[in-house]
Amino acid sequence: MKVTGYRSLVTSHDWGRPVGDVNGVVASGITDVPILILETDGGLEGVGLGQHGDIARVFGAVEGQDPRAAPALYDSMLAHVFKSGHAGQTYGAVAAIDMALWDLKAKMADEPLWRTLGAADRFVRGYASGLCHGLDDDAFAALYARFAERGFTAAKIKGGRDIKRDIRRLKQVHGIMGDNSSAPALMLDVNESWNCKQAIRHLAEIEAAGIDLTWIEEPVRRWDVHGLAAVSRAARCAVATGENLTGLEQFAPLLDAHAVDVVQTGSVWGVTHFQRVAIAAHVRDLPVSPVGYDGNPIAHAAAAAPNMIGIEVQDLAWPDGLDIDQEIADGGIVLGDRPGLGIVVDEARIARDRAGNGWMTSGGPHRRPREAGLRLVPDGERVR
Template identity: 55%
Template sequence: MRVTGYRIIPTVLDWGRRIGDVNGVMPGDETASSIVLLDTDTDLVGVAVGQGSLIDTVFPAVEGEDPRSVNALYDRMLAWSFKAGNAGAVFGAIGTIDLALWDIKAKAAGEPLWRLLGGRDRTVRGYASGLDAGLDDDQLHSLYSGFAQAGFTAAKLKGGRNVADDLRRLEVVRDALGVDHPVLAIDSNESWNVKQAVRYVTALERSVDLAWVEEPVRRWDAEGLATVSRQVCAAVATGENLTGIDQYLPLITGRAVDLVQAGGGWGITHFLRVASLAAGHNLPVSPVGFFGHLAPAAAAVPNHALTEVQGFSLPAGVTADWDVDDGRIILGSTPGNGLSFDESAARPPAISGTPAPEGPHVRPADAGLRMTLHG
């Protein structure tokens, strides 16, 4: 079996709400999405939702290769791009191809990916994550009530601008979940400096039992993250934006992270390596970003804590062999990663000009520079 080519099909994901965080909010309910199909000289096609750009820069590393040699091909893609650097969008392209390769490998074996990877239990515990900075209190309550109906008792709120607002919104989420002791977390998306993070989280913890605070300071600031971890009760979570296990080493060895995260778009192989590194230091691991990317791998590692579930929608044209119930992702038995794609049902995103100057992917000018608590 050999990899022969790839196709990138643009489509959209309708969230049913405006998504955003402390850095900004998307202008509408839909975001662009890319479906990457990896072709072989057989009838097997690998399906991945991920990074469509820069696939061409790393595809030559897998072209003509046996797709079942996933681990070796992952390192070959890293080696292929090492001079220019394999972070950012290049790492996303590598991760997307990796997802498709694992899909082919599991299909070739006639097994669902979670079983091929060694999983025993097809259920993966999740937490609700509404990407909810753009919602008012009524919308927030409605969103998390929907998560509660699916059995979720853990939730992560986007926050970091105003203590009083965050306390009120955490209470809204707690009420919506409808259980006595929900697991609550807050994600500031790297918007604080160290002193502000400690003061802010301490202020929240006077009223709320926070399980973790996510990315309180910059993702690479091992000393700063360690300081926050020592001075607040909540665990410190980070890692979703780190590319390559080498970036985790100073955080883990410096005791700067309590909940090790891995981005869903970076691929199965990356997650497995991060999970192994974390397990070697007795730390839990948590996948971030959910279209089913990492749930099969999460089912196969011993230190999985919770997987982020951002909603119940999939990109137009994509269907999945899994259910979400009892606060868990229940993986199916179809060979492969569980994703299938009907190109005729794809819906290309509306044509737009240059990227918006504001939004969750643009760092505000005052991020990390604010010295006071708001509210």
């Protein structure tokens, strides 16, 4: 069987709430979900999720190839764009193709991808993460209560602008998850909005408030090796980062400098990327944790990683037109038996119900504020 072509489409995910982080919030709660479908001469089709705007430039590396060679074709795609580099939207295209190749590989074996990748268990431990920065306190509590009803014992909140608000919400979510565990895991994600000194001061304040933080996520810029290492040395909690790094070579400086304690990967960067980063972390006795994305496609690879400590689960519903064979239950993801990623795309429904370009609205979390990382004190609430 050979890869012969592709189709590209975009559906929408209606989260039913504002979603975002310290960098911005999508008030409509509607975000775009790009879908890549790889075609073959055997009739099977592979599904890849994530932005892939550079697909036309990358596709030549896999055209006419056997999809069962997915890891080798990943290297072939990187070689194909060697001169111009593979970061940004180019890596998104590499990743979407890679995900679709693995989907095809498992479908050719007539088994779910988690089985093809060697996992012994279909269950993937997770943590709740509601992209909650734009919610008021009542909506915040209601959202995490819904996660708690699904058995979650760990939660991550979005913060970084107002440390008092962050502390209040960490205590609030501790109480909610405390219904399921006497010691729930708590994580704070500030999405690169602090500088090193600010991070150290704020983490000391969190510790002084009696909060046992499991990890601080992206406290400073993703490439700030010295800053991340300094935060890790100063804080009791772990430092987690890596979701925005594209390619194993971008992790090497952080790993060599002991600047990361929980190695994260972006779920939109593909199966082969996750596997290689997970192995690099495993060699150093570090845990790996993939961040969330619509449909949780990397959960299949996470199920087979020996050092995986938990996958981010961001919502309890699926994007429009996607039927996904998995269940959110028991504090994680229960993967199904449908071959491949278990994703069925209803293209006719997507064409009919397409809800618009919600993600790329001005001020969304894709846009970094001008003052991010420059504040020395939290914004807090204005005194009137």
